[in-house]
Amino acid sequence: MRRVALKVAYVGSDFYGFQRQPNLRTVEGEIIDALKKVGLIEQVENCSYRIAGRTDRGVHALGNVFSFLTEEEVILNQINDALPKDIKILGQAKVPYGFKPRFAENRHYRYLIVDQYIENPDFNLERMILASEIFKGTHNFKNFSKRSERNPLRTVKQVSIQKNRDVITVDVEGESFLWNMVRKMVAVLLNIGNGDLDLKEIQEYFDPEKQVSIKPMPPEGLILMDITYSGLQFKYDLYAKKKFISCLMEKCIYQKTIAAIEEDMIRILMD
Amino acid sequence: MRRVALKVAYVGSDFYGFQRQPNLRTVEGEIIDALKKVGLIEQVENCSYRIAGRTDRGVHALGNVFSFLTEEEVILNQINDALPKDIKILGQAKVPYGFKPRFAENRHYRYLIVDQYIENPDFNLERMILASEIFKGTHNFKNFSKRSERNPLRTVKQVSIQKNRDVITVDVEGESFLWNMVRKMVAVLLNIGNGDLDLKEIQEYFDPEKQVSIKPMPPEGLILMDITYSGLQFKYDLYAKKKFISCLMEKCIYQKTIAAIEEDMIRILMD
Numbered sequence: 001m002r003r004v005a006l007k008v009a010y011v012g013s014d015f016y017g018f019q020r021q022p023n024l025r026t027v028e029g030e031i032i033d034a035l036k037k038v039g040l041i042e043q044v045e046n047c048s049y050r051i052a053g054r055t056d057r058g059v060h061a062l063g064n065v066f067s068f069l070t071e072e073e074v075i076l077n078q079i080n081d082a083l084p085k086d087i088k089i090l091g092q093a094k095v096p097y098g099f100k101p102r103f104a105e106n107r108h109y110r111y112l113i114v115d116q117y118i119e120n121p122d123f124n125l126e127r128m129i130l131a132s133e134i135f136k137g138t139h140n141f142k143n144f145s146k147r148s149e150r151n152p153l154r155t156v157k158q159v160s161i162q163k164n165r166d167v168i169t170v171d172v173e174g175e176s177f178l179w180n181m182v183r184k185m186v187a188v189l190l191n192i193g194n195g196d197l198d199l200k201e202i203q204e205y206f207d208p209e210k211q212v213s214i215k216p217m218p219p220e221g222l223i224l225m226d227i228t229y230s231g232l233q234f235k236y237d238l239y240a241k242k243k244f245i246s247c248l249m250e251k252c253i254y255q256k257t258i259a260a261i262e263e264d265m266i267r268i269l270m271d
Numbered sequence: 272m273r274r275v276a277l278k279v280a281y282v283g284s285d286f287y288g289f290q291r292q293p294n295l296r297t298v299e300g301e302i303i304d305a306l307k308k309v310g311l312i313e314q315v316e317n318c319s320y321r322i323a324g325r326t327d328r329g330v331h332a333l334g335n336v337f338s339f340l341t342e343e344e345v346i347l348n349q350i351n352d353a354l355p356k357d358i359k360i361l362g363q364a365k366v367p368y369g370f371k372p373r374f375a376e377n378r379h380y381r382y383l384i385v386d387q388y389i390e391n392p393d394f395n396l397e398r399m400i401l402a403s404e405i406f407k408g409t410h411n412f413k414n415f416s417k418r419s420e421r422n423p424l425r426t427v428k429q430v431s432i433q434k435n436r437d438v439i440t441v442d443v444e445g446e447s448f449l450w451n452m453v454r455k456m457v458a459v460l461l462n463i464g465n466g467d468l469d470l471k472e473i474q475e476y477f478d479p480e481k482q483v484s485i486k487p488m489p490p491e492g493l494i495l496m497d498i499t500y501s502g503l504q505f506k507y508d509l510y511a512k513k514k515f516i517s518c519l520m521e522k523c524i525y526q527k528t529i530a531a532i533e534e535d536m537i538r539i540l541m542d
Contacts, residue, residue, distance in 0.1 A: 009536070013529055060532055062539060112531045116524040167531045221528045223536065241540050248540075252533035253387040255526045257492045258284055260383045260438045261331055262523035265280070265494070268333060269512050269519075 003048070003099050004074050005067040007091040007234050009244055010060060011251060013220065014086060017057035018064075027055075027087055031066065034082035040070045052101035052227045056180075058219030063090075063108075063226035065101045076237045086251075088244040091234035101227070106157070106173055108225040111186040111217060113168040120194045125163055128193035132159040132170070134202045135185060142208040144185060145178035152208065154178060161189070168193075171225075183216035190217070274319070274370050275345050276338040278362040278505050280515055281331060282522060284491065285357060288328035289335075298326075298358055302337065305353035311341045323372035323498045327451075329490030334361075334379075334497035336372045347508045357522075359515040362505035372498070377428070377444055379496040382457040382488060384439040391465045396434055399464035403430040403441070405473045406456060413479040415456060416449035423479065425449060432460070439464075442496075454487035461488070 008031065016024040020032060028051065032044050041047040052065040076089050083089070135156050142152035158173040170189060172182050188205065191197035205212050279302065287295040291303060299322065303315050312318040323336040347360050354360070406427050413423035429444040441460060443453050459476065462468035476483050 011529075011533065011536075060536070062536055110535070112528060112535060114524060114527045114531055116520070116527065167535075169535070218525075218528075220525060221532065223532060225539075245537055245540050248533045248537045249387070252530050252537065253385060254489075254491060255530040255533065256385045256387065257383060257489075258282075259523050259526035259530055260385055261492065261494060262282065262519045262526065264381070264383060264438075264440070265282075265331070265333055266516055266519045266523065268496075269516050 001069040001071055001097075003067055003069050003095050003097050005065055005093045005095045005099060005101060005232070005234070006074075006076075006079075006089045007093075007236075008064050008066065008087065009062045009090050010064075010087040011248065012055065012058045012060040013251075015057070018051075018053075018055045018059075027061075030084055030087055034079050035068065037082040038075075038078045040072050040074060040079070041068055050099075050101050052104060053107070053224050055222075055224055056219050059222045059224065060220075061224040064224050065104075065227045067095060067099055067101050069097075076240050080240050080243060085243070085247040088240050088247070089237075090240050090244065091236040093232050093234045095232065101229075103229075104175065104227045105230045106175065106226075106228045107177065108227075109172045109177070109182045110223045110225050111170045111172070111182060112221050112223075113170065113186070113190060113217075114221075115166040115168075117190060118194065120196075122195060123193050124195065125161070125168070125193060127195075127199060128168075128189050129161050131189055131192040131199055131202060132161050134199070135159045135172075135189075139206040140208045141178050141181055141206070143205045143210070143212045143214065144181045146180075147211070149178055152178060154181065156185075159185070180216045183219070183222060184214040186217045186221075187214055272340040272342055272368075274338055274340050274366050274368050276336055276364045276366045276370060276372060276503070276505070277345075277347075277350075277360045278364075278507075279335050279337065279358065280333045280361050281335075281358040282519065283326065283329050283331040284522075286328070289322075289324075289326045289330075298332075301355055301358055305350050306339065308353040309346075309349045311343050311345060311350070312339055321370075321372050323375060324378070324495050326493075326495055327490050330493045330495065331491075332495040335495050336375075336498045336500075338366060338370055338372050340368075347511050351511050351514060356514070356518040359511050359518070360508075361511050361515065362507040364503050364505045366503065370500075372500075374500075375446065375498045376501045377446065377497075377499045378448065379498075380443045380448070380453045381494045381496045382441040382443070382453060383492050383494075384441065384457070384461060384488075385492075386437040386439075388461060389439075389465065391467075393466060394464050395466065396432070396439070396464060398466075398470060399439075399460050400432050402460055402463040402470055402473060403432050405470070406430045406443075410477040411479045412449050412452055412477070414476045414481070414483040415452045415459075415485065417451075418482070420449055423449065425452065427456075430456070451487045454490070454493060455485040457488045457492075458485055 020029040
């Protein structure tokens with residue numbers, strides 16, 4: 001038996017989250033069904049299946065990683081043919097028998113904020129960027145997750161913010177994150193930009209003695225961009241990428257059309 | 272018993288079309304359930320229920336019209352509370368006992384084309400506008416519907432085309448339209464704009480002896496904007512409008528976020 005690690009991309013919208021649940025369409029459920037279908041595994045319980053990131057319902061991924069043991073040859077396009085079009089395996093890597101995808105060197109999340117979230121005409125991107133600097137480094141993130149978290153210390157390696165036409169992109173990197181941490185960080189950054197929160201207050205949020213309740217940003221804006229491992233290179237498949245791009249294009253034109261319809265209706269009704 | 276006409280708006284995306292079907296979520300099914308729930312009708316079979324436009328699955332409306340007989344007072348907000356948030360009754364009118372909503376004076380449809388449909392870098396809006404002029408007037412629209420249509424003559428009163436930032440708006444008005452006719456007209460107009468079809472060819476499409484197969488534009492871009500009747504004024508309800516706007520805003524921010532995510536993923540994968 002050899003261990004294989006696969007890099008998987010998906011659009012989270014039409015799944016009941018990642019983790020498999022009986023009778024519900026989940027990313028993991030579809031992956032396991034596909035691995036069984038092409039004969040790579042027989043039972044998920046016997047193949048030492050491991051996953052790097054159990055993303056929440058609605059969250060998307062370009063580079064989540066899972067691994068399992070198999071005796072068969074892994075042919076990406078065979079797995080991809082067995083997968084629905086909104087999940088595709090983009091790459092694979094041979095890994096040591098004991099490889100644990102959870103223990104990553106770096107995780108990169110991206111959150112996209114569309115301009116409807118900008119409530120203040122004096123919205124201040126510069127303040128948001130200043131605030132992002134405060135998040136860098138090691139802090140107690142108790143207030144950015146469940147208060148019951150055993151070890152709430154986390155190191156944020158990178159936070160960067162960019163704005164183009166009508167979307168603000170927030171990139172966050174670190175070795176690991178608490179549940180909801182990125183979405184709560186982005187909520188705080190947005191509050192700063194909108195002027196609802198003062199830069200000084202962020203430091204207080206890192207004080208575990210103070211109890212602050214932060215409403216996380218909704219899941220649909222979050223992408224798990226990539227998970228990387230020291231010394232590990234994934235081999236990407238061009239055809240798989242192409243297949244996933246065509247699914248994304250089809251979905252995108254549909255979503256854009258409906259968003260345009262809704263905007264138009266709003267405009268008319270507000271007249 | 273009095274006859275009432277109600278003006279109804281809905282976002283078509285989450286329905287299996289308009290017409291009621293057992294065990295499926297349809298616009299009509301939800302409306303009839305709500306009318307029963309608030310006690311306006313007992314059975315749909317006994318209230319002389321009539322509808323102006325049976326929109327296709329995925330098509331939206333701001334001003335579809337239905338009517339029925341009732342002895343009770345019609346309170347819009349009561350019906351709206353019984354309706355899901357993606358359907359709202361926006362106005363009502365007292366109508367003669369024999370009123371048939373099908374026989375309208377004017378129907379206004381709008382189709383929104385997002386710029387992903389523009390395939391040609393030399394896309395020509397002017398040609399599209401010239402083409403729209405050709406559609407005006409009375410023509411044989413056999414090629415723009417099912418070929419089995421009994422009376423394929425229709426009069427198009429108005430076609431107008433506008434483009435703003437990234438959406439082309441096509442407004443079409445007439446007394447009545449054949450099935451799929453507007454979506455097929457827009458498909459032809461788009462082909463003209465993209466340079467895939469010549470202006471001269473449109474006239475041939477009106478020749479019932481020539482058999483042309485036109486792939487209609489997808490339903491999600493179409494709104495039934497309004498249906499009007501000679502001498503009939505609907506009384507609109509501001510609160511109902513407000514409720515529908517808030518549903519539209521919530522949906523719009525969600526769709527825009529996912530579209531932005533998909534665009535971002537496409538960009539990254541194409542690199």
